[in-house]
Amino acid sequence: MMDFGKKRALIIDDSPAMCSSLRNTLSNFGITRCETSNSANEAVFRIRQREFDIIVCDYCLGEGSDGQQILEQLRKSALIAPTVAFLMVTAERGYEKVVSCAELAPDDYLLKPFTAETMRIRLERVFEKKDVFAPIYVLISDAKPEEAIAECDRILNLKSKFSIDLIKLKGELLIALGRHEDARLLYEQIIAARAIPWARIGLAKTLSMAGQAAEAIETLELAIADTPEYMEAYDLLAQQHESLGNTELAQSILEKAVEISPNTLSRQSMVGAMAYRNGDLEKARKAYGIVVDKGKYSFFRSHADFVNLSRVLLDESKYDEALNIIADAKKSFDNTPELELAGSVMQSLIYQGAGRYAESQKALDNALAVKTAHGLHLSDEMSVDMAKSCFLNNKEDEARGLVKDVISNFYDDEKVQKLVRQMLEKVGRADESQNLIENSVSDVIKLNNEGVLLAKSGDLAGAISLLVTASKRMPMNVQVALNAAHALIVDCDRNGWNDDNMQLARKLIEDHVGKHANLEKLKKIHALFKDVSHKFGVRVA
Amino acid sequence: MNSSNVSAIDLKTLLALNIHEIKNLMALLMLRLDAIKSENIDVSDSRLLCHRVNDCMERMLLLFNLQTERLSPSIEAHSPGDFIEEFVQNAIVLAAGKITIDMDVEQAPAYWFFDRDLVEMAMLNAMHNALRYAGKRIVIRATLDNDVLLLSVEDDGNGFPQVILENPIGTLSEQHTDGMGLGLFLAEIIAKAHVNKARQGKLLLHNKDAGHGGVFALQLP
Known part of the structure; x- marks a missing residue:
C-alpha cells in the first residue's frame, strides 16, 4: 500500500457533510494534513497560499461554477503543478462525457457513490502514473522538448500501460517543435487501430501545419460527425475556415460549439471576437455580455472582457451603456495600470462618439501618460483603439506611430491588418490605409535589409x-x-x-x-x- | 427483441418493477439496521444491500437516457489489470471473508479501449448476483482472446437458470429472477455499444459442466 502520510490534501465541495466524510476517508489512508473549502473562490485562495499534493473536487458546486471550470482555470494558469493529483467527484454519469471531450481532464474521477477502497486505489494509480511521467515533465519544464520525446520513447519501449497517454504527450511535443511529419505518422498509426478523437484532432493539426488545409478540414469534419461533443475540433475548424477567408462560416462553427457547451467562457469570448471582426455587432454584444455576466463567478475573469463589451456598445452608439461597463470594470477589479490605460482609452473613444470632446481629450492624455509612465506593452486591439483615439483627438503622429508598431509586429497577419483597415475607415482615413500598411511593411523590410547588409559587410x-x-x-x-x-x-x-x-x-x-x-x-x-x-x-x- | 432500442419495451413496467425491487431491498436493509444494537454485528449483508439499491438506481437512470438517445459510450484507454484489481478489492470487502474472490489478469493486455464506467456497471451487477449465488469462490478474469478483451465473473453456485441461458433478455417482463433479467438486458446493451471498426461487443452467458457455476462474460473488441 502506498504511503500517503506526507501528502497534503484539499477537498472542494459545497456540502460541508461531504467535505467531512471525504476528510475522514482520506485520514484513513494516513492523510492528516487536509483542508476543506466550500466554494471555488475559497479553494483558489487556499491554493494560492500553499501547495497541495492532492485536490479532491466536486463537479457540481452550485452558484454557476463547476469543478471542470476550476480544473481548467487552475491548470491553464499554472496555479497547480503537473505533479498535483486532481480527482473529480461527481454524482452525474454525464460527467464522463464532459471529461472525454474536454481539453483538460482531471487525473481521474469518481462516480458517487464510491467506496473508500475505490478512492484509495484510484489515488494510488494517479501517483503511479505521475511517477512514470515525472522525468518527462522535468525535461519539458527545463525547455528540453527533444529529450522529453526521447524519454517518452524509452518508456514506450517498456510496453507501459500508460502507452496511449505517452503517445498523446509525444504527439503534442512533436507538434510544438514543428515536427508535423513525425507527428502525423504517429497519429495515423493510432487511428489505424482506433479512431480516438484526440488522434484525429492531432492529425488535423499536422495537416494544417503542412499547408494541407482541405485535408485538415475533412479530418475535423469527420471527427465532429463521430464525436459532436469534442469541442477542440470546432475551434480548429473555425480557425481553418477563418484563415481561408470563410469568416462567416467560421463564426457559425464557433456558435454551434458554444450551443453545445455554453459554459466555456473562453470560447464565448472567441465568438465575440470573431463576430466583432465580422462586423456582426449584435452577436458580439451577446457573446461578450455572457462572458462578463457569467464571469462574475469566475476567479480568473479579466477586465479585457469588459473592454471588449464596451467596444461593441460604442460601435452601436450606445454611449451610456458603454461608459457604464467601463465603470463596472473599475468597480470589479483592483486598479492596475493596465486597467487604467484600457479604461481611459475606451472612455476617450466613447466621449468622442458622444460629442464630449474635452473629456475625450482628457481621457486620452491620461492613457498616454499611463502608457509612458509604466512602459506598458499593448495588445494589438488596445493599440488600434489607442491609435483611433489619437486620430480623433488630432494626435496624428502618435496615431501613425501606434499603427506602424502593430503592423510591423504582425506584418503577415491578415486579421491584424483587417483590424487596422476597419479602424482607419471609421476615422475617415480609408485613403491612408494602403499607404500606412505598405509603409510599415516596407520599413520592416528596409530594417531587415539593413541588418543583413551590416552582417554581410x-x-x-x-x-x-x-x-x-x-x-x-x-x-x-x-x-x-x-x-x-x-x-x-x-x-x-x-x-x-x-x-x-x-x-x-x-x-x-x-x-x-x-x-x-x-x-x-x-x-x-x-x-x-x-x-x-x-x-x-x-x-x- | 431489439435491445438497442428501449422504447421497444414497456418502460413503465420496467421502472415499476425496478422501484418494487428497491423497496424490497430497502425493507431488508431497514430490518438489518434495526437488528444492529450495540453488539458487534456483521454489516456486510447490509453493505451488499446498499450496493444493490444503487445498482437499481443506476439502471433506472440508464433506462431513462436510453429513451431519448442511443447509448454512446466514452471509450478511452484503460488498463484491464488495474480495472479488475480495483473491482476485486471492492468485491473482497463485500464478500466479507465468506466467499473467496480470486483474480486472473495474467493474459490481460497492458491497455484496452472501453468505457470504464459502463463496463463497471455491467460487471458490478454480475458480481452482486454472483455474491448471492456463489458457494465458496468467485473468479474475476481479464484475458485477450482472439484480439478481443474478455472480462468475466465466474462463480461456483448452481449456475444460471435454463430460461435465462436460453433467452437472457426474454425473461425480462416476468422478472421471476428478481432483477437479474434487467441487469443482463442492460449488460448486453453496454457490450453491444462497444464497437471497433466492424466488430461489436457481446454478452456471453454459460454454465460450467454439471452445475458447477455460471460464467458471465463481456466481449469487447
Missing part, C-alpha cells in the same frame, strides 16, 4: 544590435527574429562560443517554430544553429 555587432532590438519591439515578426538569430549564430561561428547569444538565438527560433515550421529559412537557420553548436562540442537535441 562584416559588422556583426552592428547587425546584432539592430536586429535584436527590433525583434524585441516586434516579437511576432518571424523575419526579424530569424535574421537576428542568423546574425547571432554567424557571430558565434566566427568569433567563438557565446553562450548568452546562442541561448537567445535558440529562443528566437523556438518562439516561431510552432507557427512557421514550414518556412525554408527557419529550417536552414535551425540547421545552422545545430551545426555551429556541434562545431563547438555543445550538444543540442
Whole structure:
C-alpha cells in the first residue's frame, strides 16, 4: 500500500457533510494534513497560499461554477503543478462525457457513490502514473522538448500501460517543435487501430501545419460527425475556415460549439471576437455580455472582457451603456495600470462618439501618460483603439506611430491588418490605409535589409544590435527574429562560443517554430544553429 | 427483441418493477439496521444491500437516457489489470471473508479501449448476483482472446437458470429472477455499444459442466 502520510490534501465541495466524510476517508489512508473549502473562490485562495499534493473536487458546486471550470482555470494558469493529483467527484454519469471531450481532464474521477477502497486505489494509480511521467515533465519544464520525446520513447519501449497517454504527450511535443511529419505518422498509426478523437484532432493539426488545409478540414469534419461533443475540433475548424477567408462560416462553427457547451467562457469570448471582426455587432454584444455576466463567478475573469463589451456598445452608439461597463470594470477589479490605460482609452473613444470632446481629450492624455509612465506593452486591439483615439483627438503622429508598431509586429497577419483597415475607415482615413500598411511593411523590410547588409559587410555587432532590438519591439515578426538569430549564430561561428547569444538565438527560433515550421529559412537557420553548436562540442537535441 | 432500442419495451413496467425491487431491498436493509444494537454485528449483508439499491438506481437512470438517445459510450484507454484489481478489492470487502474472490489478469493486455464506467456497471451487477449465488469462490478474469478483451465473473453456485441461458433478455417482463433479467438486458446493451471498426461487443452467458457455476462474460473488441 502506498504511503500517503506526507501528502497534503484539499477537498472542494459545497456540502460541508461531504467535505467531512471525504476528510475522514482520506485520514484513513494516513492523510492528516487536509483542508476543506466550500466554494471555488475559497479553494483558489487556499491554493494560492500553499501547495497541495492532492485536490479532491466536486463537479457540481452550485452558484454557476463547476469543478471542470476550476480544473481548467487552475491548470491553464499554472496555479497547480503537473505533479498535483486532481480527482473529480461527481454524482452525474454525464460527467464522463464532459471529461472525454474536454481539453483538460482531471487525473481521474469518481462516480458517487464510491467506496473508500475505490478512492484509495484510484489515488494510488494517479501517483503511479505521475511517477512514470515525472522525468518527462522535468525535461519539458527545463525547455528540453527533444529529450522529453526521447524519454517518452524509452518508456514506450517498456510496453507501459500508460502507452496511449505517452503517445498523446509525444504527439503534442512533436507538434510544438514543428515536427508535423513525425507527428502525423504517429497519429495515423493510432487511428489505424482506433479512431480516438484526440488522434484525429492531432492529425488535423499536422495537416494544417503542412499547408494541407482541405485535408485538415475533412479530418475535423469527420471527427465532429463521430464525436459532436469534442469541442477542440470546432475551434480548429473555425480557425481553418477563418484563415481561408470563410469568416462567416467560421463564426457559425464557433456558435454551434458554444450551443453545445455554453459554459466555456473562453470560447464565448472567441465568438465575440470573431463576430466583432465580422462586423456582426449584435452577436458580439451577446457573446461578450455572457462572458462578463457569467464571469462574475469566475476567479480568473479579466477586465479585457469588459473592454471588449464596451467596444461593441460604442460601435452601436450606445454611449451610456458603454461608459457604464467601463465603470463596472473599475468597480470589479483592483486598479492596475493596465486597467487604467484600457479604461481611459475606451472612455476617450466613447466621449468622442458622444460629442464630449474635452473629456475625450482628457481621457486620452491620461492613457498616454499611463502608457509612458509604466512602459506598458499593448495588445494589438488596445493599440488600434489607442491609435483611433489619437486620430480623433488630432494626435496624428502618435496615431501613425501606434499603427506602424502593430503592423510591423504582425506584418503577415491578415486579421491584424483587417483590424487596422476597419479602424482607419471609421476615422475617415480609408485613403491612408494602403499607404500606412505598405509603409510599415516596407520599413520592416528596409530594417531587415539593413541588418543583413551590416552582417554581410562584416559588422556583426552592428547587425546584432539592430536586429535584436527590433525583434524585441516586434516579437511576432518571424523575419526579424530569424535574421537576428542568423546574425547571432554567424557571430558565434566566427568569433567563438557565446553562450548568452546562442541561448537567445535558440529562443528566437523556438518562439516561431510552432507557427512557421514550414518556412525554408527557419529550417536552414535551425540547421545552422545545430551545426555551429556541434562545431563547438555543445550538444543540442 | 431489439435491445438497442428501449422504447421497444414497456418502460413503465420496467421502472415499476425496478422501484418494487428497491423497496424490497430497502425493507431488508431497514430490518438489518434495526437488528444492529450495540453488539458487534456483521454489516456486510447490509453493505451488499446498499450496493444493490444503487445498482437499481443506476439502471433506472440508464433506462431513462436510453429513451431519448442511443447509448454512446466514452471509450478511452484503460488498463484491464488495474480495472479488475480495483473491482476485486471492492468485491473482497463485500464478500466479507465468506466467499473467496480470486483474480486472473495474467493474459490481460497492458491497455484496452472501453468505457470504464459502463463496463463497471455491467460487471458490478454480475458480481452482486454472483455474491448471492456463489458457494465458496468467485473468479474475476481479464484475458485477450482472439484480439478481443474478455472480462468475466465466474462463480461456483448452481449456475444460471435454463430460461435465462436460453433467452437472457426474454425473461425480462416476468422478472421471476428478481432483477437479474434487467441487469443482463442492460449488460448486453453496454457490450453491444462497444464497437471497433466492424466488430461489436457481446454478452456471453454459460454454465460450467454439471452445475458447477455460471460464467458471465463481456466481449469487447
